[in-house]
Amino acid sequence: MNFELTKEQEMIQKMVRDFAQSVIKPRAIEIDTNAAFPTDIFEQIGELGLMGIPFPEKFGGSDGDTISYAIAVEEIGKACGSTGLSYAANVSLGASPIFYFGTDAQKETYLKPLAEGKALGAFGLTEPNAGSDAGGTKTTAVLDNDDYIINGEKCFITNASFAETIIVTAVTGKNEQGKNIISAIIVPADSKGLAITSNYDKMGVRGSDTAEIVLNNVRVPKENLLGDPQKGFKQFLHTLDGGRISIASLGVGIAQASLDKALIYAKERSQFGKPISSFQAIQFKLADMAMEIELARNMVYKAAWLKDNDKPFSKEAAYAKLFATETAFRAANEAIQIHGGYGYMREYEVERYLRDAKLLEIGEGTSEVQRLVIARQLGCK
Ligand SMILES: Cc1cc2nc3c(=O)[nH]c(=O)nc-3n(C[C@H](O)[C@H](O)[C@H](O)COP(=O)(O)OP(=O)(O)OC[C@H]3O[C@@H](n4cnc5c(N)ncnc54)[C@H](O)[C@@H]3O)c2cc1C
Incomplete structure (x- = not known):
């Protein structure tokens, strides 16, 4: 078993992280406040080839794998949940069904512009x-x-x-x-x-x-x-299974952003003459957040790896979606708690993480539906 990312996956991680932190993150508060779809950011995401990560070059893609795509969603979602959701929906829901089930003619006409980032789906x-x-x-x-x-x-x-x-x-x-x-x-x-x-x-x-x-x-x-x-019904269940990996990645991104902010704040904020990070109650919150994020990310990578290796991945995608999105909600909530009253204020961003994370427990199958999917895989009728 190899837990290391490949050279290509590391390259994508670095490229998307640099782009997301320098271009998307500084705009995240404005995007949320104005509820404005950032068309220009999506043009840049397209130009970087990120819309086509999991699709073949022949149809405008970059010939990458699902793990690379999951990494890209995490990095974009860490910077801005709104942008992460629209990115994931475009690739997993707008383009992927055409890749999975389309004819070559449909792929040429409809998948190519989506994979090249020249159109949205x-x-x-x-x-x-x-x-x-x-x-x-x-x-x-x-x-x-x-x-x-x-x-x-x-x-x-x-x-x-x-x-x-x-x-x-x-x-x-x-x-x-x-x-x-x-x-x-x-x-x-x-x-x-x-x-x-x-x-x-x-x-x-x-x-x-x-x-x-x-x-x-x-x-x-x-x-x-x-x-x-x-087979239409089966087909869209397959589409949703793939989409769940990306929503789980988005959860990991928001959870990681919550931990990153909470950790910096906990080290800076002093009460009773000491940084609050020296209090065990705060340390335990941070430790739990870090552990859950590690677990959620591993679940995402495993589901993505199964998909890339043409193995059944429905159950693992549901595990990842359920756990990573609930982790995101818990992590964002704890990040607010660690920030105290400041966490309740928009400028500290952690309240946005909580609002964004809530959607992940609802879209592409609610948490209850994920539990149903898992229970069915266990043989419950
Ligand atoms: C911001 C946003 C973006 C979205 N994007 C898309 C999109 O791009 N494409 C798309 O097609 N849809 C999209 N959706 C829709 C989303 O997938 C649905 O909202 C979701 O599947 C739940 O459906 P519902 O809202 O009708 O809730 P309902 O199905 O009415 O569920 C209400 C409650 O009942 C529970 N429930 C329902 N059935 C059961 C059951 N059998 N057992 C236990 N509990 C159950 C649910 O878990 C939930 O808690 C989006 C939704 C939002 C909010």
């Missing part, structure tokens, strides 16, 4: 009445000669207002058991009948775009269907 699964229970999807796609006509409504979709392509899940028919067949279809964002609004006033990840989508007789060529229509 989104993934519309959630609906007002179908969240954790994605099987309850009501959006429909009906064949009309050579086109699908799509009708429905999606909510909470990351990046949709800035995306060129949106992958939408829709009911395309019934299987032999009479159950809905849910397929994924690539919808160009400028399609007629597609309305995207971004009016949510969010608690955290405020600079990440979150939008509502209404599809009213949206017509797309039938060639835009992704993969095997009969």
